[in-house]
Amino acid sequence: MWSEGWDSPVLADSGNGAHLLYRVELPADDGGHVQQILTELGKRFNDARVVVDHTVYDPARVWKVSGTLARKGDHAPVVGRPHRMACVLEVD
Numbered sequence: 001m002w003s004e005g006w007d008s009p010v011l012a013d014s015g016n017g018a019h020l021l022y023r024v025e026l027p028a029d030d031g032g033h034v035q036q037i038l039t040e041l042g043k044r045f046n047d048a049r050v051v052v053d054h055t056v057y058d059p060a061r062v063w064k065v066s067g068t069l070a071r072k073g074d075h076a077p078v079v080g081r082p083h084r085m086a087c088v089l090e091v092d
Helices: 033-045
Strands: 010-013 018-021 087-090
Touching: none
Parallel strands: none
Antiparallel strands: 010 018, 010 087
């Protein structure tokens, strides 16, 4: 996507999965523009291992603060689902 004019994103781990953060300058009520982009990205990139979550278009749900513990669901280290720390993995 970088060859198509996209800037490099911040790569992060939410504690529940990886995500990319891109800077956008849009109002919170963007007329569904971000949701449409996420839907189109999902059509292009979703496969058996990768799923673009097209439900995170609401600005209040976009980013988990790095350094906080992801506590969604039960802490279950025995089955491979412990609570994990959200963190930034890479910034260009």
